[in-house]
Amino acid sequence: MKARAFDYARPASVAEALTAFEQADGDASYIAGGQSLVPALALRLQAPARLVDIAHIAELRGIAVEEGWLRLGALTRHVELHDHPLVATHAPLLALAAPHVAHPAIRNRGTLGGSVALADPAAEFPAMLLAMDAEMEITGPEGSRRVPAGDFFQDLYQTALEPGELLVALHIPAAGPGHRCAFDEIARRRGDYALAGCGVMLTMPGDIVDEARIACLAVGSTPLRARAAEAALIGRRLDPDSIRKAQSALADDLDPPDDAEVPAAMRLHLARVLLGRLLGGMAEAA
Known part of the structure; x- marks a missing residue:
């Protein structure tokens, strides 16, 4: 198939x-990469009357630390x-x-x-932004606002973006x-959508976990924070017992979709395996 004719x-x-966007009476889509x-x-699957190419807008670029x-x-x-050193740090x-x-x-690209903005629940970056308590800077006809990641991802491919609004920046x-x-x-296979994914950020000035942030992808209709698993780690040493408790707590955090290719029980099992692998590696490094 080919795309329908559209204005650019x-x-x-x-x-x-x-x-x-407004001039297209809402029948438009923003495009960048x-x-x-x-x-x-x-x-x-989408057939807007107009594409608004935002790829050359300088205001939407830049990586910097601000306050x-x-x-x-x-x-x-x-x-x-x-590749960017500020992101790595x-x-x-x-x-x-x-x-x-x-x-x-x-x-x-x-x-x-x-x-x-797409909010694919199997995508890596939305889940990691959720884990890091990021905020999304949104601009629209009514002005600008910042939305916490926990409120931004609402349902399958649904976000807090209103029609015509533009995601301007991410603040972490x-x-x-x-x-x-x-x-x-x-x-x-490498490069395929994940069957399950997990990111962990721990605050450990010493050998006790002061704060834990765990986010999972491909295990629900949105990226998910594993709050019960986080609670199982806070105030404890990162040892085999606390890791097992965090893995077990994932059952309270995740309710994966059940489909013919990957049953829900398998996705939950894979998430537990990943969490144990990650926490075990962090314990060894500590």
């Missing part, structure tokens, strides 16, 4: 992009998350997850904002020297 706009600023939208257009927050412009490409979960995203050609509390991070996922 290439604004030079966020304000112009909002205007271009196009790694998800272009296939959807070709299959006519204790790492600010990532929405047009930050996947490969930049892998202040948002290490994103740097650890980046090599697992699809393949190099896609990482060279795909944007962080596009991945977050900068990680400190006491943070320890790990990420892994299980997929049939």
